[in-house]
Amino acid sequence: xxxxxxxxxxxxxxxxxxxxxxxxxxxxxxxxxxxxxxxxxxxxxxxxxxxxxxxxxxxxxxxxxxxxxxxxxxxxxxxxxxxxxxxxxxxxxxxxxxxxxxxxxxxxxxxxxxxxxxxxxxxxxxxxxxxxxxxxxxxxxxxxxxxxxxxxxxxxxxxxxxxxxxxxxxxxxxxxxxxxxxxxxxxxxxxxxxxxxxxxxxxxxxxxxxxxxxxxxxxxxxxxxxxxxxxxxxxxxxxxxxxxxxxxxxxxxxxxxxxxxxxxxxxxxxxxxxxxxxxxxxxxxxxxxxxxxxxxxxxxxxxxxxxxxxxxxxxxxxxxxxxxxxxxxxxxxxxxxxxxxxxxxxxxxxxxxxxx
Amino acid sequence: xxxxxxxxxxxxxxxxxxxxxxxxxxxxxxxxxxxxxxxxxxxxxxxxxxxxxxxxxxxxxxxxxxxxxxxxxxxxxxxxxxxxxxxxxxxxxxxxxxxxxxxxxxxxxxxxxxxxxxxxxxxxxxxxxxxxxxxxxxxxxxxxxxxxxxxxxxxxxxxxxxxxxxxxxxxxxxxxxxxxxxxxxxxxxxxxxxxxxxxxxxxxxxxxxxxxxxxxxxxxxxxxxxxxxxxxxxxxxxxxxxxxxxxxxxxxxxxxxxxxxxxxxxxxxxxxxxxxxxxxxxxxxxxxxxxxxxxxxxxxxxxxxx
Numbered sequence: 322x323x324x325x326x327x328x329x330x331x332x333x334x335x336x337x338x339x340x341x342x343x344x345x346x347x348x349x350x351x352x353x354x355x356x357x358x359x360x361x362x363x364x365x366x367x368x369x370x371x372x373x374x375x376x377x378x379x380x381x382x383x384x385x386x387x388x389x390x391x392x393x394x395x396x397x398x399x400x401x402x403x404x405x406x407x408x409x410x411x412x413x414x415x416x417x418x419x420x421x422x423x424x425x426x427x428x429x430x431x432x433x434x435x436x437x438x439x440x441x442x443x444x445x446x447x448x449x450x451x452x453x454x455x456x457x458x459x460x461x462x463x464x465x466x467x468x469x470x471x472x473x474x475x476x477x478x479x480x481x482x483x484x485x486x487x488x489x490x491x492x493x494x495x496x497x498x499x500x501x502x503x504x505x506x507x508x509x510x511x512x513x514x515x516x517x518x519x520x521x522x523x524x525x526x527x528x529x530x531x532x533x534x535x536x537x538x539x540x541x542x543x544x545x546x547x548x549x550x551x552x553x554x555x556x557x558x559x560x561x562x563x564x565x566x567x568x569x570x571x572x573x574x575x576x577x578x579x580x581x582x583x584x585x586x587x588x589x590x591x592x593x594x595x596x597x598x599x600x601x602x603x604x605x606x607x608x609x610x611x612x613x614x615x616x617x618x619x620x621x622x623x624x625x626x627x628x629x630x631x632x633x634x635x636x637x638x639x640x641x642x643x644x645x646x647x648x649x650x651x652x653x654x655x656x657x658x659x660x661x662x663x664x665x666x667x668x669x670x671x672x673x674x675x676x677x
Numbered sequence: 678x679x680x681x682x683x684x685x686x687x688x689x690x691x692x693x694x695x696x697x698x699x700x701x702x703x704x705x706x707x708x709x710x711x712x713x714x715x716x717x718x719x720x721x722x723x724x725x726x727x728x729x730x731x732x733x734x735x736x737x738x739x740x741x742x743x744x745x746x747x748x749x750x751x752x753x754x755x756x757x758x759x760x761x762x763x764x765x766x767x768x769x770x771x772x773x774x775x776x777x778x779x780x781x782x783x784x785x786x787x788x789x790x791x792x793x794x795x796x797x798x799x800x801x802x803x804x805x806x807x808x809x810x811x812x813x814x815x816x817x818x819x820x821x822x823x824x825x826x827x828x829x830x831x832x833x834x835x836x837x838x839x840x841x842x843x844x845x846x847x848x849x850x851x852x853x854x855x856x857x858x859x860x861x862x863x864x865x866x867x868x869x870x871x872x873x874x875x876x877x878x879x880x881x882x883x884x885x886x887x888x889x890x891x892x893x894x895x896x897x898x899x900x901x902x903x904x905x906x907x908x909x910x911x912x913x914x915x916x917x918x919x920x921x922x923x924x925x926x927x928x929x930x931x932x933x934x935x936x937x938x939x940x941x942x943x944x945x946x947x948x949x950x951x952x953x954x955x956x957x958x959x960x961x962x963x964x965x966x967x968x969x970x971x972x973x974x975x976x977x978x979x980x981x982x983x
Contacts, residue, residue, distance in 0.1 A: 356779055356890040358786040388779075473933070506932045513894040514885040519689055519926055523933040526681050538892075540885045561789055562887065673932065676941045 344587035346378055349579075350407030351385035352399060354414035355512065361537035361556040362511075362573075363387070366413045366436075368557070369575025376580060378587050383407075391416020399424045403431055409586050411579070412436065421445060432586050437482070439662075441593050448578060451599035452482075453489035453661070454629050455571030455607045457636035458622050459553045460493020462568050462610075463501075463531045465618045466551050467494075470501040473524025475534040475541045477511050479675045481664045483535050488668045489636050490533055490553075495670045497621065504529060505673030514540040525550055531568075542567060551613075558608040570608040577603035597658065601630045637661065642669040682927060683810035687818060690922025692717070692884065692893075694821050695876025696900035697907060697914040698828055699869040705832065705909055706865030707845040707972045708756050711767030712748070713873055714897025715774020720745045720874025721881040722778040725888040728790050734882060738817065741878035742871040748774065749870020753863040760976035775891060785888040792886030793817055815883055817875070824872070828911040841865055845970030848977040858977055876900070906954045908961070908968040917954075924950055 351370055355363040367385065374381050384405055389398050395417050402410055403424065410433045412421045418438035425433045425445045433445040441447055463472050472494060476483050491503045504527065506520045517536045521544035524532060533553040534541040539562040545552035546563035554560070554570030578598060585591035598604035607626065610619055628634035637660075639650035644667045650656055656664075667675060696713050703710040710716075720741040727733075727740025752770050755761040793815035801812035811822075832838040841861055843851040848858050880896075881888055899921060907913035924946045962969070 358779065358783055358890045360787055360889060364786075504933060504935065506929055508929070510894070512891070514887075514889055514892050515689065515692070515880060515894065515896070516925065516929070518885050519685060520929045520933075522685060523926070523929040526685075526930065527933045538885070538889055539887065543885050543887065561787060672935050 344378055345408070345589065346380060347376075347409050347583050347587050348380045348407050349373065349383035349583065350402035350405070350410045351383065352389050352395065352402070352410070352412045352414075352417060353385060353387045354389065354391060354416070355537060356387050357385075359512065359537050360539055360559060360562075363413070363537075365557045365573040366411075366575050369573075369577075369579045370411075372576025373579040373583050376583055379583050389417075393420060396420035396423050403428050408432065409583065410434070432591055434582060439595075441595060443593055446591075446593045446596065448582075448596040448598070450573060450578075450604040451597060452571055452573075452605050453485050453636055454600045455605050456486045456489040457493040458607050458626055458629075459533065459569055459571050460490040460495075461497050461622050461625065462614060462618060463490070463533060463551075463553055464494035464496070464498035465621075466568060466614070467498065467501055467531045469528055469530045470498065471528045471530065472501055472503045473521065473527075473529030473532045474503050474505045474673075475517055475520045475524065475532065475536055476505050476507050477535055477537075478509060479507060481662060484667070484675065485661055485664045486535050487671060488664065491668050491670045492636055492641070501670070503533075503671050505667075505671060507673075507676065508536065512537040514538045517541055518544050521545065522548075539563075554608065560608070560611070567611055568614055569610050572606060572608050574603055574606055599629070600626065601632070643667065644669060644671060680806055680809050682923070682930060683807070685926035685930065686919050686923035687810050687814060688884065688922070689926050690918040690920075691818050691821055692876045692879040693896050693900050693903065693921060694915055694918035695824075695879060696873045696897055697903045697918055698821075698824055698911055699871070699873030699876065700900055700904045701907065701909050701911060701914060702828065702841075702865050702869030702872065704904055704970060704973055705845045706841050706862045706869075707848060707970055707975065707977070708753075708862060708866050709763045709767060709974045710749075710752060710770075710866065710869065710873075711764060711901060712752055712770025712774065712870070713767075713900050714893060714895070715771035716745045716748055716870050716873040717877035717880070717893040717897045717900075718774045718778040718891065719748045720877030721892055722782045722785065722877075722888055723874060724878025725788075725790065725881040725886075726782075726785055728882060729785065729788055734791075734793060737882055738875060738878055741874040743874075745874020745877070746867050746871035749867045749873075750863075752870065753866035756976065757859050757862045757866065760978060763974055763976070771897070779890045782888050782890060786890075788888065790882075790886050793883040817879055817883055820875075825911045825915050832911075837861075842970075844977075845972055848972055852977075852979060858979075862977075873897075873900075902951065902954070905958050905969075908958070909970065910968065920950065 353363045357367045386398055389395050408431050413436045415437045418440055421433050421435045422440050425442050435447050437449045438447050494501050508516050508520050517538055517540035521541040525548050531551045532541055532545045539559040542552050542559055542563035545566040551568050552566045557572055560567040635655045637656035639654045640652045641650040643649050700713055723744030724737040724741030728737030752766050755766040756763045795813050798812040802808045840856045852858050903917040906917045928946055
């Protein structure tokens with residue numbers, strides 16, 4: 322009798338330990354701003370979702386909803402995910418900020434993660450990546466590969482995120498090639514393959530021999546491939562669109578963060594915070610090089626990457642001058658995170674204007 | 678510089694030109710088609726898939742025409758046979774096109790093909806200024822030149838063209854003369870839609886040889902507006918499409934050249950131009966110079982004849 326009781330107790334203890342170890346089951350929900358088939362921003366998020374689903378305690382086939390318009394209307398869609406039983410919701414564009422906060426207020430038992438915003442709540446955290454780190458590294462590659470010292474940059478909208486990318490890229494270019502200039506063309510659209518292609522062609526027409534871009538479609542890559550120039554991608558590894566022209570690309574690796582967050586929520590250790598992870602955490606990285614990039618250039622980039630990950634080098638460390646030659650950051654100092662998030666000037670070496 | 682600008686103008690204007698020509702054929706027969714945006718996407722996916730699966734660009738273009746032809750048949754059936762509301766049916770066609778191409782195009786994302794190459798026409802391509810932009814292009818652009826002329830000849834130099842124009846003006850009169858109203862209207866809608874599809878295929882086979890969801894990015898709506906600017910005439914459609922393509926190309930190139938003109942003013946130009954177009958065409962309308970078909974948007978029923 323006593324033996325049986327002991328046995329039963331042991332079974333109970335194991336059972337309790339077992340469930341505690343597995344933690345809460347995660348049913349995730351995702352709101353995407355574009356289609357999964359955009360080969361860029363949303364595609365990269367969806368890759369992250371699939372990586373997260375490999376965790377044993379995350380339910381497979383988590384719900385995602387594509388092409389959700391930004392703004393108040395999105396609250397209805399986010400609410401729908403919650404009603405379907407999602408307990409971890411990712412809203413992956415800036416314009417969902419207020420809707421996320423609104424839905425979260427009425428669903429305290431659900432964890433919300435909003436990408437690229439600045440508003441948080443008890444159950445809402447934000448997340449974004451220090452894309453300027455791999456952008457700087459890709460600038461080194463561009464600066465080394467250009468022969469005409471003219472580099473073109475196809476940019477979407479004049480907002481701090483894009484300006485920061487252009488500046489980091491240019492600082493990378495000028496760190497190895499002070500004579501090179503970066504010409505910027507604004508398309509005023511995140512996604513329009515035709516206009517992106519035309520913008521890239523216009524930069525090639527004025528002599529650029531390396532292109533970079535901050536757009537959602539891979540049209541810039543095709544333009545470079547067709548004209549025998551080099552190109553730096555963005556968002557995801559897009560080399561299949563430009564096998565000869567593609568050098569490398571600063572890319573998102575959302576899976577690294579999504580896996581970490583799912584674990585935290587499952588264990589119950591998650592707390593609301595504003596995550597701005599970089600290369601150290603593996604959220605952003607540089608895609609594999611085209612073998613055309615010489616070994617010595619790869620070595621320079623690898624050394625800088627190691628320094629960034631170790632925290633001994635910051636791409637925005639002084640001296641930094643703006644376009645008029647005025648010193649913005651003195652030697653020995655670096656831009657604060659606040660400065661970076663609100664960046665609204667171009668560094669020396671950029672040719673172009675920021676529409677005010 | 679002028680050469681480069683003209684070249685970019687022709688390339689940016691061509692998909693809009695095809696779409697406008699297709700829309701003109703629809704409206705000449707009296708049927709409004711607001712499904713242009715959806716038809717362009719259907720053509721873009723059909724063209725890309727056709728080329729990807731067979732390796733032939735010609736097959737791709739034919740596939741684009743056929744896919745858009747079939748989709749246009751839905752609009753034709755609803756508006757001509759069933760005499761349904763043309764505006765509603767057209768809008769539905771656009772949404773249908775966006776959704777359907779997103780669904781069936783999933784497997785095509787990230788695939789690559791060899792797009793159209795430039796072919797220089799011997800002699801003509803050596804002409805100064807206009808040689809390169811007009812005679813060193815891909816054959817789809819040459820086809821668009823031919824189509825502008827053919828459509829004009831059809832409408833103003835053939836019996837059938839006269840019959841189709843009459844359908845847009847006064848279908849009852851055409852009916853009295855023995856013109857099969859419904860058949861001709863249906864053919865105008867489907868063939869016009871097929872030509873719109875080729876415009877979409879230009880995007881996925883020449884501008885950026887790839888398939889991405891929603892890649893027409895609003896060009897179909899520009900075409901809908903250009904039909905009015907062009908007063909339902911194919912040579913004016915060419916002018917309108919190139920003006921619109923040219924302004925976009927110009928503002929990007931001004932930026933690339935580093936002109937000191939504010940980027941805001943440059944980016945305003947296409948929209949400023951749209952307003953000018955509206956003002957000019959409205960004034961023309963008041964002067965009675967508009968070519969708008971009298972019976973545009975009205976369905977025809979022999980029993981209701983007045």
